[in-house]
Amino acid sequence: MFANPLSLVIWTPIVAGxxxxxxxxxxxxxxxxxxxxxxxxxxFLVSLPLFTQFxxxxxxxxxxxNMPWIESLGINYHLGVDGISMLFIVLNSFxxxxxxxxxxxxxxxRTAQYMAAFLIMSGLINGAFAALDAILFYVFFEGMLIxxxxxxxxxxxxxxxxxxxxxxxxxxxxxxxxxxxxxYLYFQAGKSFDIQAFQALKQIPLQVQxxxxxxxxxxxxxxxxxxxxxxxxxxxxxxxxxxxxxxxAAITLKIGAYGFLRFALPIVPDASIELSPxxxxxxxxxxxxxxxxxxxxxxxxxxxxxxxxxxxxxxxxGMFLFTGSQMNAWAVEGALVQMVSHxxxxxxxFFCIGVMYDRVHSRxxxxxxxxxxxxxxxxxxxxxxxxxxxxxxxxxGFVGEFMVIMGAVQVNFLVAALAATTLIFGAAYTxxxxxxxxxxxxxxxxxxxxxDVNKRExxxxxxxxxxxxxxxxxxxxxxxxxxxxxxxxxxHVAQSKL
Amino acid sequence: xxxxxxxxxxxLPEMFLLGALSVILILDLFISDAKRGITYALSLLTLxxxxxxxxxxxxxxxxxTLSGMFVDDPLSDIVKVAMYGVTALVLIYTxxxxxxxxxxxxxxxxxxxxxxxGMNLMVSASNFVSLYMGLxxxxxxxxxxxxxxxxxxxxxxxxxxxxxxxxxxxGLLLYGVSMVYGATGSLELAKVAQAIASGSANQTLLVxxxxxxxxxxxxxxxxxxxxxxxxxxxxxxxxxxxxxxxAAPKLAAFVFVIRILVQGLGEMVADWxxxxxxxxxxxxxxxNLTAIAQTxxxxxxxxxxxxxxxxxxxGLIxxxxxxxxxxxxxVIVYVLTSLAGFGILLGLSRAGFECETLDDLKxxxxxxxxxxxxxxxxxxxxxxxxxxxxxxxxxxxxQAIVNVNLLWLAxxxxxxxxxxxxxxxxxxxxxxxxxxxxxxxxAIPGDMKLVLSLNAVALLVLGAMPERLIAMCVEAMKQSxxxx
Numbered sequence: 001m002f003a004n005p006l007s008l009v010i011w012t013p014i015v016a017g018x019x020x021x022x023x024x025x026x027x028x029x030x031x032x033x034x035x036x037x038x039x040x041x042x043x044f045l046v047s048l049p050l051f052t053q054f055x056x057x058x059x060x061x062x063x064x065x066n067m068p069w070i071e072s073l074g075i076n077y078h079l080g081v082d083g084i085s086m087l088f089i090v091l092n093s094f095x096x097x098x099x100x101x102x103x104x105x106x107x108x109x110r111t112a113q114y115m116a117a118f119l120i121m122s123g124l125i126n127g128a129f130a131a132l133d134a135i136l137f138y139v140f141f142e143g144m145l146i147x148x149x150x151x152x153x154x155x156x157x158x159x160x161x162x163x164x165x166x167x168x169x170x171x172x173x174x175x176x177x178x179x180x181x182x183x184y185l186y187f188q189a190g191k192s193f194d195i196q197a198f199q200a201l202k203q204i205p206l207q208v209q210x211x212x213x214x215x216x217x218x219x220x221x222x223x224x225x226x227x228x229x230x231x232x233x234x235x236x237x238x239x240x241x242x243x244x245x246x247x248x249a250a251i252t253l254k255i256g257a258y259g260f261l262r263f264a265l266p267i268v269p270d271a272s273i274e275l276s277p278x279x280x281x282x283x284x285x286x287x288x289x290x291x292x293x294x295x296x297x298x299x300x301x302x303x304x305x306x307x308x309x310x311x312x313x314x315x316x317x318g319m320f321l322f323t324g325s326q327m328n329a330w331a332v333e334g335a336l337v338q339m340v341s342h343x344x345x346x347x348x349x350f351f352c353i354g355v356m357y358d359r360v361h362s363r364x365x366x367x368x369x370x371x372x373x374x375x376x377x378x379x380x381x382x383x384x385x386x387x388x389x390x391x392x393x394x395x396x397g398f399v400g401e402f403m404v405i406m407g408a409v410q411v412n413f414l415v416a417a418l419a420a421t422t423l424i425f426g427a428a429y430t431x432x433x434x435x436x437x438x439x440x441x442x443x444x445x446x447x448x449x450x451x452d453v454n455k456r457e458x459x460x461x462x463x464x465x466x467x468x469x470x471x472x473x474x475x476x477x478x479x480x481x482x483x484x485x486x487x488x489x490x491x492h493v494a495q496s497k498l
Numbered sequence: 499x500x501x502x503x504x505x506x507x508x509x510l511p512e513m514f515l516l517g518a519l520s521v522i523l524i525l526d527l528f529i530s531d532a533k534r535g536i537t538y539a540l541s542l543l544t545l546x547x548x549x550x551x552x553x554x555x556x557x558x559x560x561x562x563t564l565s566g567m568f569v570d571d572p573l574s575d576i577v578k579v580a581m582y583g584v585t586a587l588v589l590i591y592t593x594x595x596x597x598x599x600x601x602x603x604x605x606x607x608x609x610x611x612x613x614x615x616g617m618n619l620m621v622s623a624s625n626f627v628s629l630y631m632g633l634x635x636x637x638x639x640x641x642x643x644x645x646x647x648x649x650x651x652x653x654x655x656x657x658x659x660x661x662x663x664x665x666x667x668x669g670l671l672l673y674g675v676s677m678v679y680g681a682t683g684s685l686e687l688a689k690v691a692q693a694i695a696s697g698s699a700n701q702t703l704l705v706x707x708x709x710x711x712x713x714x715x716x717x718x719x720x721x722x723x724x725x726x727x728x729x730x731x732x733x734x735x736x737x738x739x740x741x742x743x744x745a746a747p748k749l750a751a752f753v754f755v756i757r758i759l760v761q762g763l764g765e766m767v768a769d770w771x772x773x774x775x776x777x778x779x780x781x782x783x784x785x786n787l788t789a790i791a792q793t794x795x796x797x798x799x800x801x802x803x804x805x806x807x808x809x810x811x812x813g814l815i816x817x818x819x820x821x822x823x824x825x826x827x828x829v830i831v832y833v834l835t836s837l838a839g840f841g842i843l844l845g846l847s848r849a850g851f852e853c854e855t856l857d858d859l860k861x862x863x864x865x866x867x868x869x870x871x872x873x874x875x876x877x878x879x880x881x882x883x884x885x886x887x888x889x890x891x892x893x894x895x896x897q898a899i900v901n902v903n904l905l906w907l908a909x910x911x912x913x914x915x916x917x918x919x920x921x922x923x924x925x926x927x928x929x930x931x932x933x934x935x936x937x938x939x940x941a942i943p944g945d946m947k948l949v950l951s952l953n954a955v956a957l958l959v960l961g962a963m964p965e966r967l968i969a970m971c972v973e974a975m976k977q978s979x980x981x982x
Contacts, residue, residue, distance in 0.1 A: 070965045073968065135893070138884065142884045143884050146878060149923070153930060154863075154930050161927055161931050164931070168923055169916065169923070176912035179893070186897070
């Protein structure tokens with residue numbers, strides 16, 4: 001079991017997390033940190049073979065592992081990745097490493113528990129991406145709520161209790177209905193929880209498809225999050241510690257979008273087509289309206305949180321652009337690139353805010369001003385990430401948005417035009433915030449006392465900057481991995497199940 | 499009765515239990531308070547021997563003996579072994595607690611063992627008379643156990659309430675049984691089932707009797723609208739007794755229900771299914787909604803128990819072997835979980851201090867992160883969050899009802915568990931997010947700490963590998979339900 005690379009990427013961080021947890025109290029915090037770092041590095045290293053050994057020319061699932069788990073209930077330990085899920089596992093393992101580094105000396109209270117929670121969550125997230133058995137997926141999908149709940153609640157800001165409970169209950173609401181949908185499909189698919197068996201179901205009446213779609217939609221839309229079920233996200237983000245925000249934005253949101261690709265679209269294609277105008281409408285609201293909401297935020301973290309919702313609106317938009325029963329290949333790949341890119345960019349943005357917060361202990365834009373005078377290196381990096389967040393060409397942010405807009409033009413010009421406004425709003429809210437915080441005269445004595453980034457922060461910033469630029473300049477590296485899987489998905493969805 | 503056919507082997511564990519119990523009862527008279535540890539050790543030893551006998555005489559089929567009064571089948575075996583284990587855990591968890599309160603006396607052990615004997619009889623009875631005898635032996639022992647704390651007004655009140663309402667429920671049950679007897683002419687479950695299947699029994703009388711029986715059973719399980727006694731008794735009794743009431747008796751009550759409804763009145767499944775649906779939906783709704791309003795942990799857990807009984811009923815509603823085994827798995831996991839939860843409460847209590855409100859858990863993570871983690875496991879398992887055992891329990895019963903096309907009930911059930919998640923989350927919040935208020939050291943005896951840790955970690959292990967236990971439940975149900 002542990003020879004399989006997928007099992008390794010799931011269990012390495014979890015075992016490391018348990019070891020870190022075992023180090024106990026804060027008097028042994030340094031040990032906990034180094035152990036956590038070792039676990040995260042190891043977790044990242046074992047995820048690399050997935051990327052390098054992935055066969056681009058081979059469709060279907062790779063690195064498959066299948067063995068019975070709970071036979072009495074028909075549940076298998078079935079793992080496998082395609083070009084889509086593989087990317088997110090690597091992204092997640094990478095982000096975990098960044099998060100452990102980001103919390104290095106910042107987290108002084110219950111360090112071991114903090115590090116352990118992230119490592120365990122990392123393993124659970126990898127599991128959710130790798131699972132090919134619906135209940136196995138569900139176990140990982142729900143299981144990650146527990147560490148996230150604790151992360152927000154224990155190390156979060158002043159309203160952390162409200163935010164953490166809201167986060168938990170919102171996500172639970174959606175996923176419980178999905179669980180019922182899974183059980184229903186189990187009996188339809190001849191007593192199997194295999195996701196591929198669900199996808200292979202030949203005939204599902206439209207009414208049933210729509211009900212199933214609603215169950216999936218509630219579960220994944222909350223996670224993405226789509227307007228109007230997005231309200232947990234700004235609260236959770238604002239109150240979460242820096243690392244929590246990074247993981248939330250970079251990874252957990254992606255699981256929602258991934259869920260649409262893995263479950264909703266292939267299992268109930270006709271309902272997806274039928275209801276796609278609604279999804280497109282909600283996505284456009286997210287892009288435009290939430291973009292405007294981001295503009296008026298006075299809290300930096302909230303601003304980036306809203307910007308995440310707006311960017312994720314782009315992702316769902318790209319996935320549901322249909323011409324007849326044909327998904328748009330440009331748009332789907334664009335959505336995926338956007339997901340990966342947003343993973344890096346949002347993590348970087350939250351990290352930047354965390355760096356400033358650690359020095360001034362405020363997230364208010366008004367409490368800053370002229371940071372560039374005191375932290376020139378930091379300001380330069382944040383400039384790059386800000387540009388990527390607003391979709392500047394040559395950064396990763398541009399590629400995905402451009403591809404989705406290209407796809408949208410082919411489908412509907414109005415949709416494309418509305419979606420394209422993100423380029424304006426995105427630039428407006430990001431750069432305006434940047435200007436108010438970074439440029440100008442030194443705002444107050446707190447800013448006066450700020451010191452530029454230390455080595456650890458510098459390292460994280462460099463790594464993130466390299467990936468953001470690298471993805472912008474050579475997106476082919478990622479796109480070629482997902483290409484075949486996307487085409488297979490499109491071909492599958494095009495077949496009606498009525 | 500033909501004495502030559504008298505086969506006492508199936509009842510060997512019960513006979514040993516009764517013998518050992520009598521020895522302990524007499525021996526204890528000659529033991530001073532200081533040496534009460536002997537009684538304690540003997541009680542644990544008795545449980546161990548019972549379990550060994552039970553396991554070593556296991557047979558994968560049902561044996562009916564004592565003129566149809568007593569049955570020994572895999573279902574009873576698995577539940578009895580679980581009950582021995584649970585009772586042993588209860589004794590270990592409560593030792594320090596009852597010592598601190600001056601209740602560490604011979605009566606405590608003998609009454610506990612008498613209750614266990616009653617439960618064994620409930621689990622193994624195949625005749626309405628023996629069923630009733632078991633039930634009364636259990637109930638009377640429990641009433642006296644609660645009243646053992648005789649200086650506490652609350653405990654006496656709880657015992658009184660439990661006694662009066664319990665007697666009422668027994669009355670209802672007996673009344674129903676008398677009607678079934680009138681319609682079928684027998685008290686033996688197998689013969690009752692035959693009579694109903696042959697169609698010769700008076701249907702009106704049967705259904706009438708069934709209503710009373712279901713009401714009586716619902717009382718014993720604590721399902722809404724017959725749940726009123728649960729919160730008061732849970733809160734009023736000392737935590738040790740609450741644990742006693744909430745653990746093994748739930749197992750026994752479950753098999754009791756299976757014996758009567760499935761083995762005796764199985765032909766009337768269509769009639770009782772509808773009643774159970776109402777009980778289940780009401781229990782899940784009222785239990786979970788009311789639990790939200792509670793600040794007393796024992797009361798909150800009482801309402802949570804009510805909602806769990808609702809979930810348990812879902813498995814019965816499915817009306818097939820799959821559903822029954824899911825319910826069996828559910829009740830075992832539930833008991834294991836509530837043992838861990840109440841175990842922590844017992845551990846946090848000390849002489850002169852009862853840990854029973856939410857505030858008493860404040861900042862537990864700061865005081866002792868290990869106990870906080872154990873409690874966290876118990877709470878999330880009750881909430882049914884994977885990867886803890888409670889999730890698979892809920893999952894199995896929901897799967898069973900979806901299988902019989904009761905999708906709406908499945909949706910109601912998951913929505914209720916969403917509501918339930920809130921108050922479990924709140925308890926976790928109090929432990930992890932709030933600051934420490936009471937920084938007095940937690941002194942849990944070493945053996946209890948070990949057992950409690952194993953108990954709570956078992957919820958996680960069972961979550962990772964539930965197959966063995968589920969398969970055992972499925973097998974036991976299949977082998978037990980065939981014969982009767």
